[in-house]
Amino acid sequence: MGKSKKKTVRPLGAFVLVERNEAETTTQGGIIIPDGSQEKPLEATVVAVGSGRADQKGNITPLTVKKGDKVLFSKFGGAEVNIENQDLMVLEERDILAVIS
Numbered sequence: 001m002g003k004s005k006k007k008t009v010r011p012l013g014a015f016v017l018v019e020r021n022e023a024e025t026t027t028q029g030g031i032i033i034p035d036g037s038q039e040k041p042l043e044a045t046v047v048a049v050g051s052g053r054a055d056q057k058g059n060i061t062p063l064t065v066k067k068g069d070k071v072l073f074s075k076f077g078g079a080e081v082n083i084e085n086q087d088l089m090v091l092e093e094r095d096i097l098a099v100i101s
Contacts, residue, residue, distance in 0.1 A: 009047075009048060009083055009088075011049060011090060012050050012051070013053065014052065014053040014063060015090055015091065015093070016046055016048070016050065016063065016065055016090070016093055016096065017046070017047045017048040017090055018046050018078075018088065019045050019086070020044045020089065042072055042075055043071070043072055043100065044071055045070055045071075046066065046071060049066060049067060064099075065093065065099060069099050070099070070101075072097045074095045077091050077092065
């Protein structure tokens with residue numbers, strides 16, 4: 001048998017594939033936060049973007065985020081996926097609230 005090829009995931013249209021950034025495990029005061037009481041972070045890094053949003057005439061408007069951007073996203077947006085043991089999220093661009101620079 002040959003080597004298995006690494007999967008490539010390309011979001012469609014106005015969708016964006018992101019990887020959540022790690023949650024802080026300690027507070028500024030040095031208190032360790034147990035895993036069970038940590039909220040999932042709302043900050044992520046863009047892994048891939050779709051081709052853009054299509055209007056009623058079929059014209060494509062490119063997305064405003066690009067691969068590598070650090071973003072804040074809506075708490076209730078997106079779908080979690082696991083691709084080759086990597087936890088990712090697929091979001092619509094409208095679920096992205098801001099780009100962090």
